[in-house]
Amino acid sequence: MQQHQQATTTSSVGTSAAGGRSPIEQGLHADPGRYRVLTGDRPTGRLHLGHYFGTLQNRVRLQYLGVESFILVADYQVLTDRDVAENLDAAVQGLVLDYLAVGIDPARATIFTHSAVTALNQLLLPFLSLVSVAELGRNPTVKDEIAHSRQSSVSGLMFTYPVHQAADILFCKATVVPVGQDQLPHLELTRTIARRFNARYSPRADIFPEPAALLSAAPLLLGTDGGKMSKSRGNAIALADDADETARLIRGARTDSIRRISYDPAARPEVSSLVLLAALCLDRDPHAVAEDIGDGGSGALKTVVTEAVNEFLAPIRARRMDYAQDPGIIRSVLRKGNEHANAVAEATLEEVRKAMKTSY
Ligand code: TRP
16 A cells, blocks of 8 residues: 555646647647547636636637547536535536637537536546545645635535546546646646556556646736635626626726836736736737836726726627527537537446456
């Protein structure tokens, strides 16, 4: 059991920033057919601009590079947060609408839900046997979630969901996982599980690849209050918000008392995050955007940001409204995605059964 004692650190995660000329990026461009991407979201509420520039934009880019993509609606993992579980179906529908609105194309990408893919869930059991309770207890992201949880007790799922997440990634043998920094401990655990499974059950021919994390190249956007952008904090601009709501949120955004606008994230986080938001929407350099506003102060800054965001989101919002008018669209997207995910998961589970000598 020596290998169970191994410390998992994030330093060995095959991390790579999107957009840069990292080996993974080069590989993705040179030979997209060799890679498989999986990523996903908990259906907790509508996606916001932080999600867009942090990950959604990159997913669409990878899709058009021709990399096979799986996009998971994590409707079991979200049960770690009971507050949202009550409106789960509405949250799932909203999430799928957001995906379609930003340009994820169900003809190219597989959009699927945890709850519909039985064979994926079955991988959880052998995977749980490969990790120790101590390892689960050390996961910094889970610790943080427990510390901020509004629930009175910690569920077994909260403690074990990173292992379930390994099943999400390994059922389709994903090689690249675009995620944020907070997901790196889960990626490291996934790599550990892949390695241990291969070593124990299939030492001569690996069944599972060790996936690499692909970190977003976009710097972090803050919420309008200067804190972490999150819908539950009321500081996020949702993709589905209308132009007036967006203007209201930006008008109320925190700034500082220095009149001259500059881009200096360390010294002026709130102002710089607004400048960055405008720059991302305008596809310009943030220093140049700040320079243009110059002595205009936060009033002028907010006008520029509001116009940039509303113009940028207009086509996304229009597409979202169109899709929302088609009552059968969500069901048919998920039915097709789930069907494909089930076929892939069944094939992997069959390999796992053979390797574990439980194929009767
Ligand atoms: N844990 C991710 C989040 O909270 C969602 C998720 C579930 C995920 N399974 C995944 C992300 C697999 C990447 C790969 O946002």
